[in-house]
Amino acid sequence: MKSVHLDTWLITVPPLVVYLLVAVVVGIESIGVPLPGEIVLVGAALLATRPGLGIDPVVVAASATAGAIVGDSIGYTLGRRYGLGLLGWLGRRFPRHMGPGHVDMARRVFERHGVWAVLFGRFVAILRILAGPLAGTMRMRYPVFLAANATGAVLWAGGTVAAVQLLGLVAETWLHRFSWVALVIAILVGLVVSRQVRARLEPDTAQE
Incomplete structure (x- = not known):
């Protein structure tokens, strides 16, 4: 019965609301605020x-791309204007997500890889959040930043939606066969993978 109610509710959600939600959340995350942009994108792709x-x-992919480009550009502008003070404020405001260790790690990546950190950083949570402000703080030329930012956004948003579309169709068939058992297994696998990724990142930040 709950599944029927959920399906009925989902049908009433206008697609425009979904597109705007994706663009806004991804955009705010790209400015430097730790919001679950990737989760929202995956959720919208699953709805699709x-x-x-x-x-x-x-x-959906276009909305995420636009949000990423605009949000990163705003973050770049703020970083260029306020410099390290902005990164310090973000670290104090969101210590669990953007503490000094996280910021220093992201800065080292930028110093070492430059424009490639912007392009491929879209696929890494901490770099996705800090790419714009860091690039502005480090005075990266905006045309170079914009080109890398736009390319990364297209690859990230388009690739994520395409993967979810493919895996979602397979998962839907699988769930129909195995019911809630498959859902529980999928959740457990996701938790294990998440814990392992976090465990690999924590030692690096703890050394700072």
């Missing part, structure tokens, strides 16, 4: 696999 909802996966 559901027939009858009218959500276009291409528009």
Whole structure:
């Protein structure tokens, strides 16, 4: 019964609301605020696999791309204007996500890899959040930053939506066969992977 109610509610959600939510959350995250942009993008991409909802996966990807480009550009402008003071404020405001260790690690990556850190940083949570402010603080030329930022955003958003579309269709068939057992297994696997990734990152930040 709950599944029926959920499906009914999802059908009533206008696609425009989904697109705007993706763009806004990804955009704010890209400015430097730790919001779950990738989770929202994946959720919207999963909704796009559901027939009858009218959500276009291409528009979902475009919304995330636009949000990422605009948000990173705003973050770049703020970083260029306020410099290290902005990074310090972000660290104090969000110590669990952007403490001194996280910021120093991201800065080292930027110093070593430059424009590539912007392009591929979109796929790494801490770099996705700090790319704009860090690039501005380090006085990276804006045309270079914009080109790398836009390319990374297209690859990240388009690749994520495409992967979810493919895996979502497979997972939907799988869930129909194995019911809630498969869902529990999928959640457990996700938790294990998340803990392992976090365990690998924590030692690096703890040394700072």
